[in-house]
């Protein structure tokens with residue numbers, strides 16, 4: 108993990124702990140994805156019945172939030188699901204995803220989320236599903252949740268990086 112990525116996860120963690128949710132899209136948008144930054148944290152479950160792999164980067168105490176890296180096999184999707192009592196932000200680190208948003212079981216929008224894009228959903232917006240439409244390439248996404256209970260597709264954590272050392276020594280500016 109690069110220093111830059113470590114600072115991103117640290118800053119996201121602080122924003123979740125302080126419930127400064129407005130900062131989260133800003134932090135995610137400010138980061139430009141580089142594979143070498145997060146390569147070591149994106150471990151794929153090669154079992155063919157696994158549509159996407161969940162790697163846990165951070166699980167905050169007191170239900171304050173969770174950060175994961177998800178790896179999507181080609182032409183694989185999540186089932187339609189809600190995010191009860193949670194905000195959900197998704198940043199595309201590699202490839203692209205299609206997001207379908209539903210209200211009252213009706214499809215209300217289909218969005219392409221491209222490399223470095225950030226999407227956001229909560230239950231007042233609707234339910235959603237994500238689809239990696241590529242037939243050749245995997246997609247990788249960073250998910251930030253404002254609570255710890257977003258395993259909406261019952262896909263277990265594959266690799267747990269919960270003990271990331273996020274202690275950051277910053278140079279003091281003046």
Ligand SMILES: N[C@@H](CS(=O)O)C(=O)O
Pocket residue numbers: 161177185195197235236237250257258259260262
């Ligand atoms: N919320 C899903 C991924 S997605 O389809 O937003 C999960 O964390 O497994």
Ligand SMILES: [Fe+2]
Pocket residue numbers: 188190195235259
């Ligand atoms: Fe989701």
